[in-house]
Amino acid sequence: MRKKILGWGLLAAFVLTAGAGLVLRQQFYGNAVVTERDLYVSARAEYGQVADSLLPQIKHRRAFDAYARRINLSETFKPGHYVLKHGMSVIEIARMLKLGLQTPVRVTINNVRIPAQLAQKLARQIDADSTAIMQALTSEELAAEVGFDSVTLFSMFIPDSYEFYWTVTPGEFVRRMKREYDRFWTPGRDALRERSGLSRLEVMTLASIVYEETRKTDEMPRVAGVYVNRLKKGMPLQADPTIKYAMQDFGLRRILYKHLKYESPYNTYQGPAAVAYLHAGHQCHRRGAELRKTRLYFLLRTGDVRRLPQFCEDPARAQCQCSGVQQGAEPAQD
DSSP: OHHHHHHHHHHHHHHHHHHHHHHHHHHHHSOOOSSOEEEEEOTTOOHHHHHHHHGGGOSOHHHHHHHHHHTTHHHHOOOEEEEEOTTOOHHHHHHHHHHTOOOOEEEEEOSOOSHHHHHHHHHTTSSSOHHHHHHHHTOHHHHHHTTOOTTGGGGGOOOEEEEEOTTOOHHHHHHHHHHHHHHHSOHHHHHHHHHHTOOHHHHHHHHHHHHHHOOOTTTHHHHHHHHHHHHHTTOOOOOHHHHHHHHTOTTOOBOOHHHHTOOOTTOTTTSSOSSOOSOOOHHHHHHHTSOOOOOOOEEEOOSBTTSOOEEESOHHHHHHHHHHHHHHSOOOOO
């Protein structure tokens, strides 16, 4: 009888032990992520902040805490962008954070006109703050390292979407964009550029102006051709987008006579543009190098800078059309 009781006791103990083992295994190796989520761990974050962000998004939290203590995660976690994928265990999550196995993010550069706007946009897409990014964008040493100066460096950033690690430093970001800039200038594009007689910086400046004149990609080479004709003739560009930039008033819808007198090295009614200053779209940079041969020298607008430009070859005709426009629209006031 005793042997029978002992046997049943041993069997019960074995079942309980096995059950407990299965539960523990499930806690450590089972699925801890129900829904895929992103986890951002800043380089400025402490472990308590990381845990506060992570634990509400996973199951088996006690198991995670236990394993995290075992591998000293509080002292060894790495910052970055992590993806908590469905089916991951707490061990996989903890090791991912310890080894820094982060997932790249897509960084998009578009619709920025000045370095400060670029810094603010990047600060929303990577871990660095806008102050640190702005310091890199205006650094004379970093600009010289990549072959620019602190003023023209802004022209190097070609609008597009790129993959970066979220923890990329501002300096690393600038150096990577230099490689993208060099990759953009293929032998074919350089040949088209040389045919126009423009430098790379001048093409970037021209593309920026063209992008503000028209967003129709099929019209961009024609607009660019007009400006190249004016440059070859030694004529001022007289580009309305440079007025908006000079005044730092990008919401300006009507260019009036008084605006043309605004004193600035960027005002092309007074002289050539000082530097590349705007960001054109990737398509505009590509089409800007593909200049279309044209005999046109003038772009005409009916007052509102949002409207598509008209083209004209003859100065007298241009003056006549401008007069007609002024009679039919609100006249510019000094």
